Amino acid sequence: MKYECSSDIISTNGALVDKDSKLKIGDTIKDMAFNVPKAFGIGTDRIFEDLTVISASKDGNNIILMDKNRSFYGLLRDKVLEGYNKQQEKQHKAEMKQKRSNRIDVGWER
Numbered sequence: 001m002k003y004e005c006s007s008d009i010i011s012t013n014g015a016l017v018d019k020d021s022k023l024k025i026g027d028t029i030k031d032m033a034f035n036v037p038k039a040f041g042i043g044t045d046r047i048f049e050d051l052t053v054i055s056a057s058k059d060g061n062n063i064i065l066m067d068k069n070r071s072f073y074g075l076l077r078d079k080v081l082e083g084y085n086k087q088q089e090k091q092h093k094a095e096m097k098q099k100r101s102n103r104i105d106v107g108w109e110r
Helices: 078-107
Strands: 033-037 045-050 051-057 062-066 072-074
Touching: 033 072, 033 078, 051 072, 051 078, 062 078
Parallel strands: none
Antiparallel strands: 033 045, 051 062, 062 072
């Protein structure tokens, strides 16, 4: 994947990656797996670790992510946003389940 430096890049910390998403530059994406092109050779490697959003292309439909070892990955924006939205939905459901559980626990203490 070729990376070009141009005015099309969003890299300001806290800036939204896409107007239809809450994902921002500097956010960490957790519990998601991505297939990325191998550094040497043909094919892909599967990565599953926490990745930080470093920058995004306005028109090129790419997002650059960085892992804890400062390795960079260029992925399609749509793919990242789809995974991020699923992650947010899963987290929201877990929070709602915890709130319901807390309400039941409080009800029994009377």
